[in-house]
Amino acid sequence: MARSTMQQRMLGALRPADLEAEPERWQQQKSTRTRLRIVEAAIACLLGGGYAGLTTHRIAAHLGISRGAMQHHFPTRDDLVAAVVEHVFYARMRLFLDDYLSGIAQAGEDNLVEIATAAHWRSMQSEEYAAYVELAVAARSDAALRAVFEPAARRYDEVWVSEMIESFPQWRARWEAMKLASDFVTCAHLGMLLQRPTFGDARIEQLNGLVSDVVRGLYHA
Amino acid sequence: MARSTMQQRMLGALRPADLEAEPERWQQQKSTRTRLRIVEAAIACLLGGGYAGLTTHRIAAHLGISRGAMQHHFPTRDDLVAAVVEHVFYARMRLFLDDYLSGIAQAGEDNLVEIATAAHWRSMQSEEYAAYVELAVAARSDAALRAVFEPAARRYDEVWVSEMIESFPQWRARWEAMKLASDFVTCAHLGMLLQRPTFGDARIEQLNGLVSDVVRGLYHA
């Protein structure tokens, strides 16, 4: 499996429309760059103040541009939120793939499951995944956000599942068990992320060992 | 284990100060009742609009009292948030205990671990636990909330762990494994709760079976 093939396929299916334009026109190039900077500033505000801190005022101040400029690129706040959601899912996938594929390149393809599990846990420490958590929880009580978030989440999930089947041929005979293992790791790691401030690192590390054992058990069952 | 003993011990350690007063004076009784109604209305707003929706205006409107009355009972918003945090942890423990102890009363004490696991998952469907999730995530990016939330979370965890040791004598020889199982169920269920909108009920049900298997495996190891 060539590294570029897998990356291209998974990221291409999630890439926001913004980033697909060719940089022919100078102004268009400038525009897409500013849009990206706005989205990144929005994520910074999301991390700094939660979904409630995702305000047009703060984003503009954080980026040092006027609110009028922001309004030119994102006419309404909902447009910006939609772009942030797209970007967060894309970045989440990209971060995992970078870690996972470099892990394979370094450690070989003997323990793909262990490499993937460890990469998944590391990718959850990222700011992008923290932004995902903020959005996922906010979507539970914000209908407008949910209307944007849930379709993106399902799209991400579909890409994830189909690529799992593609990338782990040794599981192909029991791809139901593999899907279960994948779902399990996702849920366990997410819960561990949120409970870590309460449990502390030592207990979380024990849980990481348990999660690995369970995945190994599913693989050899 | 008498039902009242366990309830008394665990809930007593978490009971908010409000609910401990004796109803001697009529006015004091009225006051504590109003405080409780305000906290419950606050939780309703928390569920309806997330932590950002937890505003003094909305709470007063939802309850039908004036903001001045609210300000009499909770001089500042932070005081109210602190009371909400206390109440959420208390209600979370109470809900689990109700389900768990009635499960024991109905099904006997043969499968305590299975009963506890199922009761834990059911208690997570409650509104009080949804409020806990909102607060836990908001505390990640709100220092003022975190200063109130994390100590309460640790207190809840300490009560939980010590009571686990007390209540499952058959695990006593390997109480480290039991603590690991408890942490595991907490994290797995929390992740499942947040991923359910994406995964759907069928996959979550499969995960529930896997979680039960893992806990059984830890028990018989």
Place this chain on the structure above:
DNA sequence: ACAATAAAAGTCCGATCGGATGGTTTTTTG
């Protein structure tokens, strides 16, 4: 070069936030 277009800036508005203040009703107390 010059009109058209895109990007960015600056300003105003209504709504709502948390907090503060002063007045009213109800209960307790002497």
Place this chain on the structure above:
DNA sequence: CAAAAAACCATCCGATCGGACTTTTATTGT
């Protein structure tokens, strides 16, 4: 019954939110 205290109510204030608007600057097309 009258004074004190507690519970409750009605507004006002400064700050900040999202959105609409006009103006200025930079780039593009002819």
